[in-house]
Structures are given as structure tokens and as C-alpha cells.
Amino acid sequence: MSAALPPRIGLGTSVQGPRPEPVRRAVLRAIEAGYRHIDTAAHYATEEPIGEAAAEAVRAGTIASRADLYITSKLWCADAHPDRVLPALRQTLRNLQMEYLDLYLIHWPVTMKAGRYTAPFTAEDFEPFDMRGVWAAMEECHRLGLARAIGVCNFSCKKLETLLSLATVPPAVNQVEVNPLWQQKKLREFCREKGVQICAYMPLGAKGTHWGSDSVMDTGVLHDIAKAKGKSVAQVCLRWVYEQGDCLIVKSFDEGRMRENLDIVDWELTEEERQRISKIPQRKTNQARRFVSDHGPYKSLEDLWDGEI
Numbered sequence: 625m626s627a628a629l630p631p632r633i634g635l636g637t638s639v640q641g642p643r644p645e646p647v648r649r650a651v652l653r654a655i656e657a658g659y660r661h662i663d664t665a666a667h668y669a670t671e672e673p674i675g676e677a678a679a680e681a682v683r684a685g686t687i688a689s690r691a692d693l694y695i696t697s698k699l700w701c702a703d704a705h706p707d708r709v710l711p712a713l714r715q716t717l718r719n720l721q722m723e724y725l726d727l728y729l730i731h732w733p734v735t736m737k738a739g740r741y742t743a744p745f746t747a748e749d750f751e752p753f754d755m756r757g758v759w760a761a762m763e764e765c766h767r768l769g770l771a772r773a774i775g776v777c778n779f780s781c782k783k784l785e786t787l788l789s790l791a792t793v794p795p796a797v798n799q800v801e802v803n804p805l806w807q808q809k810k811l812r813e814f815c816r817e818k819g820v821q822i823c824a825y826m827p828l829g830a831k832g833t834h835w836g837s838d839s840v841m842d843t844g845v846l847h848d849i850a851k852a853k854g855k856s857v858a859q860v861c862l863r864w865v866y867e868q869g870d871c872l873i874v875k876s877f878d879e880g881r882m883r884e885n886l887d888i889v890d891w892e893l894t895e896e897e898r899q900r901i902s903k904i905p906q907r908k909t910n911q912a913r914r915f916v917s918d919h920g921p922y923k924s925l926e927d928l929w930d931g932e933i
Contacts, residue, residue, distance in 0.1 A: 628773065629796060629821050630694050630727060632866065633886060634661030636825065636875030637670040644673040650877035651677035655686055655693070657882050663825075663873045664720075665698035665731055666712060667741070671719035679721060690722060696799075698731040698777060699762070701915075702740045706754060709761035713770055728771035729799055730758065732778050734915050734922070743914060750920030755783075756790050763793045775799070777825075778912070781814045782930040788818060799823040799873070803840045804864055804901050806908045810932065812868060823871040828861050829909060837909045845904055849897050856884060863888040864901055908933055 635654045637647055647670045651662060655677065662678075664670050674695070681687050697720070703712035713728060735753045736745065765771040775797030776787065788794055798815055802808050802824035815822050829840030840846070841857055850857045858874075858881070865872045866888055874885045893901070911925055911933065922928040 628694075628726070630696060630823065630871050631661040632871050633659070633862075633888070634663045634694070634696070634823075634871065634873045635659045635882070636873040637662065637664045637674060638668045638875060639670060642669050644670075646877060648673035648677045648680075650882075652680055652686075653877075653879050654882055655681045657879065658886055659882070660687075660692060661694040661696070661871075661873075663696045665729075666700045666703070666716055666719075667698065667731060671697060671716055675720035675722060694726040695720065695722065696727040696729065697725055698729045699758075700741060701732055701734045701736040702738055704730060704732075704735040704753065704758050705738060706757035706761045708738060709758060710765055710768075710770075713765050717770065724769060725771045727773045727775060727797060728762065728765055729774070729797065730762065730776045732912070732915065733776070733783050733928075745914055747917040747919040750915070750917055750922075752921050755787060759787060759791055763791070766793055773797070775820075780930040780932045781811055782932075784814065784818065784820065794818075795820055797821045797823050797871070799825055801826045801908060801910050802865055802868070802870055802872075803827050803829055804843065804846060804861055804904050805829065805840050806906060807868075807902070807904075812870070816869075821871060822868075823873060824865045824868075825873045826910060827865045827872045827874055828858050839907065839909070843904060845900050849893070849900065853891075853897075855891075858885060859888055860893070863891070863893055864898070867893060867898070 651674050662674055664674050697716045699712055733753050735751045736749045740749045762774045766774045773796040775795040777799040779798050798820050812822055829837050846857050846860050850860045876882050916922050925933055
């Protein structure tokens, strides 16, 4: 394990289009509400407002120092080249106005040509992913103290197995889609066995985004359980993820919902409710079709996810 694991509940900051001021305000409100884990990525273009909010929270006395926060960011595919990893992290740190990240993740097991930061992507943009070389560069970031922990996102069991076979510093975290409609039982068992912490993104299905779906929040079983418990559907989803032992990244910029999403710790689901959730038909939402191309390294979704879809 490369360092301390993240707090169990984190604030997600993936937004559609640049929105620096709403992000800055939301992160400041989240810190005031008690969030200490903030999740970002170079690709989200939210690092700068997060850094501003963190500095503001220190000035206001909401937190004593930067050390009170756990900041995660991610290496974008266009920088997933061995010689571009360290410069990309240094740029992330400049954006955040911070000296280190608590956790630095490879965003996807995908490499694009340098400079390809915004969609749409074409077949010519993709290059083979040099897992060994990129991970060695991530380990250098860790060795230099610029990333206190390192990990990955969207890695299948097979890709994790390969990475673990060549890593000197094993990944601390695998951040993947997890919710009651995509429960990741096989991957969770594998990660538990290997000492890799799962961190759940899209725990509510990312309703209202182009990468998400309404299906999680519209699931009848979850509505029934929420009604019986006097909780919201979101709280039932988040509590279910929490009970799996996963960290979770939940995004809401509404202050009331931010606080509601933290209120999942001092109650639990019954065994019968867990059984009902376990029987929900499974369907992955964020399939990442944009990384699949007849002329690229991944020619099908089966290739990208190693059949775990």
C-alpha cells in the first residue's frame, strides 16, 4: 500500500463544461459541511477552483491547514506516456496551488496522443497503453513525495493482475463505477484479496449527465426501501455502497443534498433489504465506448473491460 487511504465519503467534482465559480462555491460549502475528501481530475478542469476553495477554507479557519483535506486527482489519457506523467502531476499541483496530492490515479487504462484533451476522439488519437512505463512514472511521483498514494481507475481484474505483477509500489485504490445496478462483486472480491481499496464513482448513477443514467435513482426496489426507512433513495444507494467497504465519491452541489449524502453512517440496511438489492438486474452505465475503435488498442468493449461487462 502506498499511503493512507481516502476518507470513506468524498465529494465528486466532474462537471459538464467549465464552471469554475460554481465549483469553488460548492467545494467551500462541502468543506463547511464536513467533507474532507475532494475528488478531481485534470480532465474535469476543476483543479483550480478546488485549490482556491481549499485556500479560502484555511483562511476562514474552517480547516486548520491543507493537511486536513484529502485531495485526489487523475492522470488524463493524453498524458499516459512515461515521459509525461511527472510533468502532468506538476501541472495539476500548480492548478491546485498545492505541494502534494494525497492520491494520484491513472484515469483510464488508455493512452491518447499527447495534447488530446477534449472530445470527440478519433481512431487516430489512440495509442497502445504502456502499463509498465506509465506505472513506473507514477511510482516516481510517489517516491518524490508529490503523490502520497498512487492508484488506478477503471481497471478490470485482469488489468489489475497484470499491474500487480510488475509494480514495485502496488496501487492503493481502484476507482470504478459501483452502485446497486453495477455491484462489482467479482472485482471487489479480487481487490479485497489483493489489498486494493475500491473507490466507487457514480454511486447514484450520475443522473442528468451525458455519461450517466436515471436508472439507479428510478429503481423500484430502492424506492420501496427508502420509503420504509424514511430515507432518500440516494441515502439508500450510498449506504449500500458504504456497507460493501468501498470509499465513495458522490457529486451534488446542492448544500442540503451534500449534508444528506453524509448522513449514511449511523444507520444500516437490514439483511432482507440487502438481499433485495443483491437481486437487482445488473447493467453497467459508463461503458466508455469512446475508447473503442476498430483501429485502436481496444477493438470492442470486451477488450476494454476484459469481458467484465
